[in-house]
Amino acid sequence: xxxxxxxxxxxxxxxxxxxxxxxxxxxxxxxxxxxxxxxxxxxxxxxxxxxxxxxxxxxxxxxxxxxxxxxxxxxxxxxxxxxxxxxxxxxxxxxxxxxxxxxxxxxxxxxxxxxxxxxxxxxxxxxxxxxxxxxxxxxxxx
Amino acid sequence: xxxxxxxxxxxxxxxxxxxxxxxxxxxxxxxxxxxxxxxxxxxxxxxxxxxxxxxxxxxxxxxxxxxxxxxxxxxxxxxxxxxxxxxxxxxxxxxxxxxxxxxxxxxxxxxxxxxxxxxxxxxxxxxxxxxxxxxxxxxxxxxxxxxxxxxxxxxxxxxxxxxxxxxxxxxxxxxxxxxxxxxxxxxxxxxxxxxxxxxxxxxxxxxxxxxxxxxxxxxxxxxxxxxxxxxxxxxxxxxxxxxxxxxxxxxxxxxxxxxxxxxxxxxxxxxxxxxxxxxxxxxxxxxxxxxxxxxxxxxxxxxxxxxxxxxxxxxxxxxxxxxxxxxxxxxxxxxxxxxxxxxxxxxxxxxxxxxxxxxxxxxxxxxxxxxxxxxxxxxxxxxxxxxxxxxxxxxxxxxxxxxxxxxxxxxxxxxxxxxxxxxxx
Numbered sequence: 001x002x003x004x005x006x007x008x009x010x011x012x013x014x015x016x017x018x019x020x021x022x023x024x025x026x027x028x029x030x031x032x033x034x035x036x037x038x039x040x041x042x043x044x045x046x047x048x049x050x051x052x053x054x055x056x057x058x059x060x061x062x063x064x065x066x067x068x069x070x071x072x073x074x075x076x077x078x079x080x081x082x083x084x085x086x087x088x089x090x091x092x093x094x095x096x097x098x099x100x101x102x103x104x105x106x107x108x109x110x111x112x113x114x115x116x117x118x119x120x121x122x123x124x125x126x127x128x129x130x131x132x133x134x135x136x137x138x139x140x141x142x
Numbered sequence: 143x144x145x146x147x148x149x150x151x152x153x154x155x156x157x158x159x160x161x162x163x164x165x166x167x168x169x170x171x172x173x174x175x176x177x178x179x180x181x182x183x184x185x186x187x188x189x190x191x192x193x194x195x196x197x198x199x200x201x202x203x204x205x206x207x208x209x210x211x212x213x214x215x216x217x218x219x220x221x222x223x224x225x226x227x228x229x230x231x232x233x234x235x236x237x238x239x240x241x242x243x244x245x246x247x248x249x250x251x252x253x254x255x256x257x258x259x260x261x262x263x264x265x266x267x268x269x270x271x272x273x274x275x276x277x278x279x280x281x282x283x284x285x286x287x288x289x290x291x292x293x294x295x296x297x298x299x300x301x302x303x304x305x306x307x308x309x310x311x312x313x314x315x316x317x318x319x320x321x322x323x324x325x326x327x328x329x330x331x332x333x334x335x336x337x338x339x340x341x342x343x344x345x346x347x348x349x350x351x352x353x354x355x356x357x358x359x360x361x362x363x364x365x366x367x368x369x370x371x372x373x374x375x376x377x378x379x380x381x382x383x384x385x386x387x388x389x390x391x392x393x394x395x396x397x398x399x400x401x402x403x404x405x406x407x408x409x410x411x412x413x414x415x416x417x418x419x420x421x422x423x424x425x426x427x428x429x430x431x432x433x434x435x436x437x438x439x440x441x442x443x444x445x446x447x448x449x450x451x452x453x454x455x456x457x458x459x460x461x462x463x464x465x466x467x468x469x470x471x472x473x474x475x476x477x478x479x480x481x482x483x484x485x486x487x488x489x490x491x492x493x494x495x496x497x498x499x500x501x502x503x504x505x506x507x508x509x510x511x512x513x514x515x516x517x518x519x520x521x522x523x524x525x526x527x528x529x530x531x532x533x534x535x536x537x538x539x540x541x542x543x544x545x546x547x548x549x550x551x552x553x554x555x556x557x558x559x560x561x562x563x564x565x566x567x
Contacts, residue, residue, distance in 0.1 A: 004508060005563050014565065035520060036504045037534030060534070062502035063564075104508065 004098050005063065012067035017074050022056045029118030033110050035103065038065035042073075042114045050081045055115075062107050064100070069111030071095050081119055087112060158453060158461040164544040166192035166449075173514025181515040181549035186332050186360060186493050186522075186540035189385045191446075198445035199387060202438040210437055211411065211428075225437055228444030229427070232392045235447050236358075236377060237368040242397055242426040246440050249391035250359040251281040253378035254326070256393055256430060257355055258285035260406040262324070268294035271320040273352075275300040275308060275338065276530050277331045280523045282357040282378075286326055296320055300327070302530065306334035306483045313346050322350035329361035333522040333538070334483030335466070335493035344373050353399070359383055360491050363450070364542070365459040369394055384450060386443035389436045400426050407432040450543075458543045462492040465541040469494055469550045473539075476557050478566055482536060492541040495522070498557065501564050503537040509563065510556040517553070 025043035032039045038061025045054040055073040059066060075095060076084050092112055093100060100108055120127050164170050164179075167190045173180040182190055208218035210225045229241045238244060247253040262285075266272065272286050276299045290297040298316045301309045316322075325347040330337050340356065347354045355376035361367050362377070363384035369377050376399075381390040395403075405412055405423055409432040414422040423429050450458065470486050473479055478499040484490045498506060503519035510517055518538045521528045528534060539553055561567050 004512075005505070010564065036502065037521065037528075038502075039534075062504040064505070104504070107504065 004100075004104075006098060009063060009067045009096065009098065012070040013063040016057075016066055016070035018055050018057060018070065018077070020056045021058065022054055025056075027118045027122035029114050029121060031110055031114040031117065033061070033065065033106050036062050036065065036107055038062055038107055038110050040065065040069055040110055040114050042069070042111070042118060044115065044118060046081065052076050052079055052081070052084065057111070061110075064096075064104055064107040065110045068092060068096060068108040069114075072111045072115065076115065081123075084115065085119065087116075158457045158543060160461065160465075160544050160546045163453065164546070166194065167544055168193065168196070170544060175512055176514045178514055179548075181513075181552045183539040183541065183545065183549060183553060184516045184518045185383070185542035185545075186491075186538065187518050188382050188388070189363065189542055190544065191385055191387070192449055194449045195385055195387065195442045195446045198442040199438050202441050207438070209434055221437060221441075224441045224444070225435070228440045228447075231444040231447040232394070235367075235451070236362065236394050237370050238394050239370065240397060243394055243400065245393045245395070245400070245427045245430045246435055247378075247391045247393055248389055248436070249380040249382065250357060250378045251285075253376075253391055253393035254282050254355070254357065255285045256406055257326075257376050257378075257395070257403075258289040260403045260430070261353075261399070262286070262289035262295075263293060264404055266290070266293040266295040266323060269320050270295040270323045271298060271317065272296070272324045272326065273298050273300060273316050273322065273347075274326045275328060276302045277306065277308070277328050277334065277336055277338070277527055278326075278524065279328065279332050279357065279359070280525070281359075282326055282328055282355075283526070286324075295323070302336070302527075304531070305485060305488075306331065306336045306527070306531065307488070308336070308338060310342050310346075313342075317346075317350050317352075322347070322352040324353050324355065326355040326357070328357040328359075329367070330364070330491035330493070331483070331524075331527075332360050332493065333524040333527055333536070334495055335490035336483055337489045337491055340372050340374065348373070360493065364455075364462055364491060366455050375399055381439065381443035381446060384443075384446055386446035387436075387439040390439035390443045392443075393430075397426065400430070403430075405429050405432070409433050411435070453543055461543060462541050462545070465545045465547070465550065466490065466492045466494065468547060469539060469541065469553070472550060472554045473557075476554065476561070478561065479557065482531060482533070492545075493538060494540070495536040495538045497533065497536055498560065498566070500566050501560060503535045505564075506537045506557070506560050509560050510553065513552060513556050513559075515549070515552050515556050 022043040026046045028043040030041040040059035042057045047053045169190050170180045206220040208221045210222040229244045232244045233241045353375040356374050358377045358379040362379040375396050377394040382388040412424050412432040414424050473481050480497045482495040507517050507519035520535050
C-alpha cells in the first residue's frame with residue numbers, strides 16, 4: 001500500500017491540478033475505463049506554435065486515474081503536440097513512480113489515452129494502434 | 143419447503159466450523175502478499191476449491207480418463223460412469239425428478255442462453271412478453287434482450303426500490319397489453335445480495351401460464367434449492383461457484399419442456415443417426431450436449447456437490463447468515479460507509495456491496511489486497527442496476543462456508559486503514 005498510495009498520489013487525488021473547464025479549448029475529448037468506471041473529460045488549448053498553453057479536466061474515479069491525469073496535465077503544459085504524441089505508457093509509469101498491476105495500469109493510462117485521442121481527432125489523423133493495456137478504454141469527441 | 147425468508151434478526155451460532163472447513167482449501171493457508179491466511183471475500187465471483195475437488199480432477203486424468211459415451215475400453219467406461227454420476231449428483235442437489243432433466247453447460251451463462259435461444263426463438267414473437275428484474279446479472283439480461291430483439295417480443299423489468307428490493311406491486315401492470323410467456327429472474331442478486339422471493343413470483347407467472355426460469359448462480363451453492371417445491375421450469379447455475387472447477391455448470395429443465403425444445407448446437411454427442419441430408423437427434427439430456435463435454439470438470443463438479451452435501455447445505459446457509467449479519471453490523475460501524483441493498487435484518491444472500499464516501503471501490507480493493515483481504519470492486523456485471531442505484535461501482539465482500547469472523551475483522555481493520563490513508567478520519 002505504501003508503494004501505490006504514496007502521499008503525492010493522494011495529494012493529486014484530493015487536490016487535482018488543472019481541474020475545471022476552459023472557456024475556449026482548441027480540442028477536447030472524454031474517455032472512460034469500464035473496469036473501474038473511471039471517467040475523464042479533458043480540454044486542451046494550444047497556441048500558434050502548437051504548444052499546449054492550458055489543460056483542464058473534470059472526471060471521477062479511482063485515485064490512480066485522477067491523480068495520473070492531474071500529474072499528466074502539469075507535465076504537458078508547455079510541451080508541443082509532437083512531444084505529447086511521443087509520450088508512452090512507460091513515461092506515465094515513470095511520472096507516477098509506482099508499480100502498477102496490469103489492471104491498475106489501465107486506470108493510470110486513461111488520461112494519456114484521452115489526451116492523445118483528442119489530439120488525433122483534432123488533427124484528423126487515425127488513432128495509434130496497438131496500445132497495450134488501453135484496449136478496453138472507450139473514448140470519443142465531446 | 144417454501145422460498146419465504148428463512149429468518150430475520152440476529153442469527154444463532156451455526157454448527158459449521160469454518161476453520162475446519164478451511165483446512166480443506168490449500169489456497170487459503172497463506173496469501174501471496176503477507177503469508178497470512180487468505181481472507182477470501184470474493185466467493186460470489188468464484189469459490190475456492192477443496193482438496194476433494196482438486197483430487198477429483200487429478201484422479202480423472204491419472205486413472206480414469208477417456209472420452210465419454212460410446213468407448214468400449216475400461217477407461218472410457220469408467221470416465222462415462224463418473225461423468226454420469228455427476229449428473230445424478232446435480233439431480234439430487236436440486237431434487238429433479240430425473241437425470242434426463244439435467245443438461246451440462248459451461249456455466250450459468252450458457253444455461254440461460256440455451257433456454258433463451260432454443261425455447262425463446264421457437265416460442266416468442268410479437269405480442270409476447272418476457273419479464274425479468276432490474277437486479278439481473280448481464281447473463282440473465284442480455285440473452286433475453288437479444289432474443290426479444292430477434293423475435294419482436296417485449297422485454298419488461300420488475301423494478302427495485304432504493305434498497306434493491308423488488309417492488310412486487312408492479313407485477314400486474316407488467317403483464318398488461320400482451321401475453322406473458324417467460325419470467326426469468328435471479329434468485330439471489332450477485333451485486334446486492336437481494337433474495338427474490340419465488341413464493342410471490344411463481345404464482346403470478348403461473349396465473350398467466352408463463353414459464354419461470356431462475357438464475358441460481360448465487361443461490362444453489364448456498365442454500366437448498368428444490369426445483370419441485372419451488373414449482374419452477376428452469377434453473378441455471380455454475381459449478382465453479384459451488385467449489386467445482388470452471389467450465390462446468392448445469393441447466394435443469396422440466397422434462398416435458400426440454401423434450402419439445404429444439405437443439406441449439408449441433409455436432410457429435412447430440413445425434414442418434416446422421417445422414418448427409420438429415421439427422422435424428424439424441425434423447426435428453428444429450429440432445430443439448432453437442433461436442434465433447436468438460437469431462438474432468440463435470441466429474442469434479444460432482445465431487446464438489448458431494449463435498450457441499452457432506453458439510454450440509456443448510457449448515458452452510460446458516461453459517462453464511464451468521465457471517466453476513468456480523469459483517470453487515472461491523473460495516474455499518476465504519477464512518478462514512480454505506481451498505482447497498484437490503485437493510486440489516488432483511489433476508490439476503492452472503493453478499494455485501496458498500497461504498498466509502500471519498501474513496502473509489504478500486505482503491506479500497508487494491509489497499510485491502512496488500513493485507514491479503516480479497517474483495518471485488520466494479521459494476522459486478524450489473525451495469526443497469528448500478529445506474530438505477532446511481533453509482534458507478536461498489537466494493538463487494540461475499541462469504542462462504544470457509545469464511546471466518548477473523549476474515550471479516552481483517553476487512554474492517556483494512557477499511558480503517560483506507561480511511562486513514564485517504565485522510566477521512
